[in-house]
Amino acid sequence: AQSVSQHNHHVILSEAASLELGCNYSYGGTVNLFWYVQYPGQHLQLLLKYFSGDPLVKGIKGFEAEFIKSKFSFNLRKPSVQWSDTAEYFCAVNWENGGFKTIFGAGTRLFVKA
């Protein structure tokens, strides 16, 4: 069965620290990749997405993610986090041979200390 794994369930960082959240997915052919963010009290929203082309994708608020096909990974990064980045982050994968299904990872709760 198709699956998405996020390595860290909870991450605590100080402001200005660098962030990297891991995401791996199971093999299954061509994929479309997403990171969603849920700020406290708000609904899920798209942070960035990868469909094809440059494997380094830049999203909103200084976030970026790199697709490494050989490692089945799509890790999220930010060079310097801010207190306002405190949120839960979800990796999601849509396998093109899976039609319209999108599978989400378990999520990573990030807490940034001011």
Added chain:
Amino acid sequence: SQTIHQWPATLVQPVGSPLSLECTVEGTSNPNLYWYRQAAGRGLQLLFYSVGIGQISSEVPQNLSASRPQDRQFILSSKKLLLSDSGFYLCAWSKELPIEAFFGQGTRLTVV
């Protein structure tokens, strides 16, 4: 612009009672519709998805069912709720492949 409405926001129901959660999308036609359940530490679990009226795909066996009586309406139901049905339910829609989903505000269901 497109919007998605999901209600109610919170719901407390006794065990054995029926359930009906409704989701509607405005501003688009023929959307793909999804029901997810969000549980702490387990992320978003895809429950059902629909690519058209009357077309429902179930991802996990469970006490719930879904229906799509109209193009932009998606309903999550149960005939008899279990305690284990408690959770946070999210409706989402997407338009085309590749999928980018837009989420509703969610319903917090507590079965007592």
